[in-house]
Amino acid sequence: xxxxxxxxxxxxxxxxxxxxxxxxxxxxxEQRSYARWWEIGATDPRxxxxxxxxxxxxxxxxxxxxxxxxxxxxxxxxxxxxDKELAEMLTRxxxxxxxxxxxxxTARASELGERVTVARALSLxxxxxxxxxxxxxxxxxxxxxxxxxxAHGDEIGIAQVHMNLGKMHLKxxxxxxxxxxxxxxxxLARWQLSQGRYGAAEANLRLVxxxxxxxxxxxxxxxxxxxxxxLYVETGFQTEFELAAGEAASLYAASGQLQDAEWLxxxxxxxxxxxxxxxxxxxxxxxxxxxxxxxTRQIAVAEDxxxxxxxxxxxxxxxxxxxLRVRADESLRQVAxxxxxxxxxxxxxxxxxxxxxxxxxxxxxxxxxRTFAEAGRPxxxxxxxxxxxxxx
Numbered sequence: 335x336x337x338x339x340x341x342x343x344x345x346x347x348x349x350x351x352x353x354x355x356x357x358x359x360x361x362x363x364e365q366r367s368y369a370r371w372w373e374i375g376a377t378d379p380r381x382x383x384x385x386x387x388x389x390x391x392x393x394x395x396x397x398x399x400x401x402x403x404x405x406x407x408x409x410x411x412x413x414x415x416x417d418k419e420l421a422e423m424l425t426r427x428x429x430x431x432x433x434x435x436x437x438x439x440t441a442r443a444s445e446l447g448e449r450v451t452v453a454r455a456l457s458l459x460x461x462x463x464x465x466x467x468x469x470x471x472x473x474x475x476x477x478x479x480x481x482x483x484x485a486h487g488d489e490i491g492i493a494q495v496h497m498n499l500g501k502m503h504l505k506x507x508x509x510x511x512x513x514x515x516x517x518x519x520x521x522l523a524r525w526q527l528s529q530g531r532y533g534a535a536e537a538n539l540r541l542v543x544x545x546x547x548x549x550x551x552x553x554x555x556x557x558x559x560x561x562x563x564x565l566y567v568e569t570g571f572q573t574e575f576e577l578a579a580g581e582a583a584s585l586y587a588a589s590g591q592l593q594d595a596e597w598l599x600x601x602x603x604x605x606x607x608x609x610x611x612x613x614x615x616x617x618x619x620x621x622x623x624x625x626x627x628x629x630t631r632q633i634a635v636a637e638d639x640x641x642x643x644x645x646x647x648x649x650x651x652x653x654x655x656x657x658l659r660v661r662a663d664e665s666l667r668q669v670a671x672x673x674x675x676x677x678x679x680x681x682x683x684x685x686x687x688x689x690x691x692x693x694x695x696x697x698x699x700x701x702x703x704r705t706f707a708e709a710g711r712p713x714x715x716x717x718x719x720x721x722x723x724x725x726x
Contacts, residue, residue: 429466436462437663441656450491453482457495464502467509467550472502493705497718500698503691504724509549510688516545516554517681524561532569536562554681556585556594563601576607580615588622590630595619636665695725 436459443451460475476499483491523538539558546555559582566575579602587595599619602612639662646655699722706714 429462433459433462433663434660437656437660441653441660444652444656449482450486450488453479453486453488453491456482457491457498460495460502461498464498464505467505469502469506473499476502489705490709490711493702493709493714496698496705497702497714497721500695500702500718501721503695503698504721506691507688507695507725510684510691512545512549513551513554513681514685516542516551519545520554520558520561523558527561527565527568532565535565539565551681552585552589553591556582556589556591559585560598572605575605576602576611576615580618583615583619584622587619588626590623590626592619592623595623632665636662639665692725696722699725 436455440452440455440459443455456475456479460472460479463469463472463475476495480492480495483495519538520542523535523542526532526535526538539562542558543555543562546552546558559578562578563575563582566572566578579598583595583598583602586592586598596619599612599616602615639658643655643658643662646652646658699718703715703718703722706712706718
């Protein structure tokens with residue numbers, strides 16, 4: 335019995351050994367070379383056949399048409415969803431979330447060579463930038479979308495971008511009018527203050543602050559806080575005075591105007607504010623100014639990415655270009671609005687400049703309306719005409 339068992343084990347051993355050698359002889363050459371590479375040492379990258387094969391892969395892969403149809407269909411659905419829900423998302427304050435999704439969608443469509451999808455996403459990015467009052471970025475997005483639509487001869491796409499450009503200049507005009515009204519209200523409040531009408535003056539100054547903060551005019555809001563400081567000195571409200579001075583100093587420091595903030599610290603010190611309160615305000619100012627400096631650096635990094643984006647776009651490397659555009663937006667994601675809008679001219683200069691916005695808005699709306707009418711799109715024509723009626 336033991337002899338038979340030994341014989342069976344011996345036969346199986348011979349069979350397995352033969353199978354091993356036969357399989358090894360049939361292995362593809364690249365598998366044998368990879369095994370050989372492992373034997374001679376995996377630490378030397380020059381001997382890595384997989385690495386050598388990667389060098390042969392083209393820089394830009396040609397995607398199968400079926401794959402592109404699936405991916406581009408998903409991109410189109412996502413764009414339609416974002417377009418439909420854009421207003422609701424903005425109401426909920428999801429601007430950064432929407433912007434990131436759009437940028438990544440744009441990069442994906444650009445990589446796949448779907449230029450019309452890229453143009454649609456760029457147009458939405460422009461609308462998003464208008465809503466967040468980043469008008470310089472909005473104009474860049476709209477111009478890029480126009481280039482693509484012109485190249486494809488998409489007249490409706492061109493007209494829609496023209497309508498959005500007109501809306502951008504309409505928003506600029508509306509923003510200027512708010513700044514002008516807030517300036518008038520500030521002058522009225524100061525006159526009321528000089529006449530001892532403290533209740534009316536305080537109410538108007540609070541409105542001036544809210545209006546300027548809404549349009550990112552932080553220096554003007556800080557100026558109104560300074561008038562509130564005077565009001566509280568005259569009425570003897572020490573706590574309110576300290577709060578107004580602290581808010582003004584914070585706005586000045588966070589927008590890079592450190593000298594004005596430090597002057598307010600001296601005023602607070604001379605007023606006899608508690609030492610612990612003064613130290614807290616100084617720490618807040620230091621933190622706000624440090625944030626401003628950090629934000630300024632982030633803006634510089636984003637500007638460098640934008641330059642690289644334009645460079646690679648000019649070279650025709652859209653995939654690389656849009657990856658840099660995404661990085662630029664990521665650099666700006668944490669930047670405070672008060673740093674983004676740190677250089678704001680006075681209200682009269684803004685109003686004067688906005689006269690040009692009226693003219694440009696009329697031009698863009700006229701171009702869009704004419705194209706929509708010729709294309710038989712009364713819905714878009716009516717939408718454009720409603721925007722024209724808002725111009726004043």
